[in-house]
Amino acid sequence: MQVDSYTDGDVIAITGPPGVGKSCIVDAILHRLSPTKNIAVLAVDPTSPLSGGALLGDRIRLSVLDDKTKSDSIYVRSVATRSSSGSIPSIIRDLASHLLSNSFDLVLIETVGAGQAEMRCAAIANRIVVVEGPARGDGIQAEKAGLLELADLIVVNKADLEGSDKVVNDLSVSLGLTSDAPPIIKTSTVTGEGLDNLSNLITNLEERTSSKRARCRQQLLMAHESILTSNPHFEGILDRMSEEGLALDEALRELNE
Numbered sequence: 691m692q693v694d695s696y697t698d699g700d701v702i703a704i705t706g707p708p709g710v711g712k713s714c715i716v717d718a719i720l721h722r723l724s725p726t727k728n729i730a731v732l733a734v735d736p737t738s739p740l741s742g743g744a745l746l747g748d749r750i751r752l753s754v755l756d757d758k759t760k761s762d763s764i765y766v767r768s769v770a771t772r773s774s775s776g777s778i779p780s781i782i783r784d785l786a787s788h789l790l791s792n793s794f795d796l797v798l799i800e801t802v803g804a805g806q807a808e809m810r811c812a813a814i815a816n817r818i819v820v821v822e823g824p825a826r827g828d829g830i831q832a833e834k835a836g837l838l839e840l841a842d843l844i845v846v847n848k849a850d851l852e853g854s855d856k857v858v859n860d861l862s863v864s865l866g867l868t869s870d871a872p873p874i875i876k877t878s879t880v881t882g883e884g885l886d887n888l889s890n891l892i893t894n895l896e897e898r899t900s901s902k903r904a905r906c907r908q909q910l911l912m913a914h915e916s917i918l919t920s921n922p923h924f925e926g927i928l929d930r931m932s933e934e935g936l937a938l939d940e941a942l943r944e945l946n947e
């Protein structure tokens with residue numbers, strides 16, 4: 691398994707807090723880049739095992755699909771949670787590679803950036819766009835989730851609403867300390883502000899040194915965890931820990947045998 695192993699095109703994660711406008715942004719990008727580019731959209735929700743495909747399908751209703759001149763160059767798929775062991779990211783990686791080697795130029799992965807599983811989904815992309823919105827009184831969400839570290843581009847959406855300038859400022863201040871801070875742009879899918887710029891940027895996103903390192907870190911952790919959870923003794927050892935009081939260091943020793 692290779693890090694950043696997509697040789698046939700780009701895989702870009704569009705990630706950020708729930709409801710920030712990720713799907714609207716994906717729609718806006720598709721309107722601008724297709725049919726010149728063949729684009730696949732994978733909508734991933736690794737956190738809610740109950741939502742399944744139906745709800746996810748609802749969440750990615752894209753207006754661009756109503757345009758027959760564009761819809762033939764677009765593929766949309768929801769990827770629902772399979773298990774709690776974090777097996778989703780490798781499925782997405784395989785799917786993305788497959789799509790790129792079958793005539794797609796660009797794969798967009800929409801994922802809610804809220805926790806570790808989501809960060810891992812984002813980390814399988816070779817570029818990461820973090821979407822933020824006007825502050826809701828609880829500070830910058832993505833920052834809390836450690837997502838900003840992974841960002842190659844930060845989009846502050848809903849620029850038509852009050853508070854977006856403050857978010858841009860807050861982000862600039864907190865990123866000001868890093869030498870290769872990602873660019874920050876403002877967009878509004880209501881007024882159209884910044885969307886042409888975003889669509890141009892997205893096809894030419896420069897990779898930041900520190901985001902690459904953060905992404906590699908996630909990939910390494912993911913690979914390590916998958917080795918652990920695919921150990922045939924994993925479930926049995928879990929049983930013995932919870933039922934017979936098997937000690938953690940002993941459990942680790944047995945798993946490493």
Ligand SMILES: Nc1nc2c(ncn2[C@@H]2O[C@H](COP(=O)(O)OP(=O)(O)OP(=O)(O)O)[C@@H](O)[C@H]2O)c(=O)[nH]1
Nearest residue numbers: 707708709710711712713714847848849878879880
């Ligand atoms: N005012 C304003 N509303 C927006 C903008 N972009 C999206 N919205 C609204 O925000 C809501 C959520 O938009 P989505 O695109 O579904 O957001 P999302 O981030 O994909 O949401 P999840 O997939 O559920 O996490 C919808 O009601 C949109 O109409 C914007 O630029 N300005």
Ligand SMILES: [Mg+2]
Nearest residue numbers: 712713749750
């Ligand atoms: Mg969405």
